[in-house]
Structures are given as C-alpha cells and as structure tokens.
Amino acid sequence: MSTKNAVSIQIPEAELQAVREALATLKTTLGPYLIALSPAERQTVPKMSDGTLPFVEKVMEYARDDSQFLPPYVDLQEMDKDWNVVKGLMPVLRDLQQLESNLNDTVMMAGSEAYVGALSFYNSVKYGAKVNAADAKVIYEDLKQRFQKSRTPSSNGIDV
Numbered sequence: 001m002s003t004k005n006a007v008s009i010q011i012p013e014a015e016l017q018a019v020r021e022a023l024a025t026l027k028t029t030l031g032p033y034l035i036a037l038s039p040a041e042r043q044t045v046p047k048m049s050d051g052t053l054p055f056v057e058k059v060m061e062y063a064r065d066d067s068q069f070l071p072p073y074v075d076l077q078e079m080d081k082d083w084n085v086v087k088g089l090m091p092v093l094r095d096l097q098q099l100e101s102n103l104n105d106t107v108m109m110a111g112s113e114a115y116v117g118a119l120s121f122y123n124s125v126k127y128g129a130k131v132n133a134a135d136a137k138v139i140y141e142d143l144k145q146r147f148q149k150s151r152t153p154s155s156n157g158i159d160v
Contacts, residue, residue: 007110033085048086056083 037045048056060083063070070076122143128136 005113007106007113009110053086053090056086 060080063076063079067076122140125136125139125143129140
C-alpha cells in the first residue's frame with residue numbers, strides 16, 4: 001500500500017455550491033435542446049467522428065452551392081440545422097469531456113488514498129483486537145462486516 005499523497009486539496013463549500021449552481025444552469029439552459037438515445041439507438045445510429053467532420057462540412061458547402069444533386073428526400077434546411085448544432089455543441093462537449101476526465105481522475109485518486117488509509121486503520125485495529133488492545137475489538141467487530149462474504153440461500157436450500 002502506497003503512502004504517497006497525490007491529492008491534498010480542500011474545496012471550499014461555497015465553491016462547490018457555485019459549481020452545483022453552474023451545472024444546474026447548464027442543465028436548465030441546454031435541457032430543452034438535448035435528447036436521450038436508448039442503448040439500441042446508440043448502437044444503430046451512424047456516428048460522426050473527427051474524421052467525418054471535414055467530410056460533412058464539405059458536403060454542406062456543396063449541397064448549398066449545387067443543390068441540384070440533393071436527393072428530394074433530404075431537407076437541406078434540416079441538414080443545415082443539424083450541422084449547426086454539431087458545430088455549436090462540439091466545443092462544449094469537448095470542454096465537458098476534459099472536465100469530466102479530470103474530475104473522474106481526481107475523485108478516483110482521492111478515493112483510493114482515503115481507502116488505503118482506511119485499510120491501514122482497519123488492519124491496525126484488527127491487530128489491536130488480536131492482542132486485546134482496549135476498545136479495538138468493538139471497532140474491529142463493526143468494521144470487519146465490510147469484508148464478510150454475504151451468503152444468500154438459493155431457492156432449493158443450497159447456499160451459493
């Protein structure tokens with residue numbers, strides 16, 4: 001177990017509240033414009049990637065300039081709306097993805113450090129209980145529940 005402390009921060013409650021309010025503003029502002037796809041829809045819908053963006057941009061220019069090649073079932077105005085949504089939201093999405101990645105890493109590392117500290121304390125209490133140190137047994141009995149395997153009886157009476 002490492003004792004290196006990579007995360008040593010305290011975020012003031014006022015700043016956390018400001019972040020929660022900013023997130024609420026984002027949700028409220030963008031909410032009416034966003035959709036949610038089902039897992040099946042996410043699998044089947046053709047996806048635009050960084051390599052596809054320049055292609056779509058060129059097609060949009062050509063479609064506006066030479067609409068004679070536009071199939072009758074493709075609505076150029078709707079296609080233009082979709083393209084503008086992508087151009088407008090893509091920078092926001094990238095910023096949020098960077099923030100989410102850093103937030104996830106920070107929470108993961110801080111959680112790891114807290115867990116390693118907790119395990120160290122637990123092992124110390126466990127040893128204390130073994131040598132009958134005062135108060136150690138009560139703490140150990142409470143904490144050891146985390147590590148006990150739950151046994152759920154199956155319907156046929158055989159433990160799994």
